[in-house]
Amino acid sequence: MTAEENKNDQWELWEVFLQGKTGEAHIHAGSLRAADKEMALQNARDVYSRREKFENIWVVKSKDIIASTQKDNDSFFGTVEDKIYRHPQFYKLPDGMKNEFKK
Template identity: 60%
Template sequence: MTDFTAEGGHGAVPTSGVPVGASARPGYPLWEVFLRGKRGLNHVHVGSLHAADAEMALQNARDLYTRRNEGVSIWVVRSADIVASSPDEKDPFFAPSADKVYRHPTFYPIPDDVPHM
């Protein structure tokens, strides 16, 4: 026989026979969610979720992170696919760019009417 509870206002919810951590779906990969707001130009990391595939991750991200019409675009990226530099490697990793001053935008005139520069 299954036990039920009505705590939290969700009605009759089974309390026995439910695996621990069922909401996290341990077999599902972790996805990082990036959202672009109506006024912004950049996608911003807003959180993470577990999903079986990209389609499910996109739908779950929409349901979870845009409940109040906060965004116009969503990206979902598998956490395992993200490669990043370490803050500890900042000096040796970015040092070569200091040798190429001609690549810095200080040598190019930017017109005043060009937005977001």
């Protein structure tokens, strides 16, 4: 088998997200290979959830994730630090209000 054929024989790559408690966000745990969604779910359970109790697992094909690229970075995130007025610390509180908060 050539390297190229071998590559095509690999099972699909999946990303695994775990939720600790109801209402919490699912957090990316890692990835794995599986031939279909049931196998992906079982493998996720076996590989990532064996030492802690979880509430829920998501698996999603890695190829279905749309990711930004390095060249998006400037226009996406480049000016964030310039916009200090988007943080509450930018605004000065009137003295009276400060005392209100201290109570």
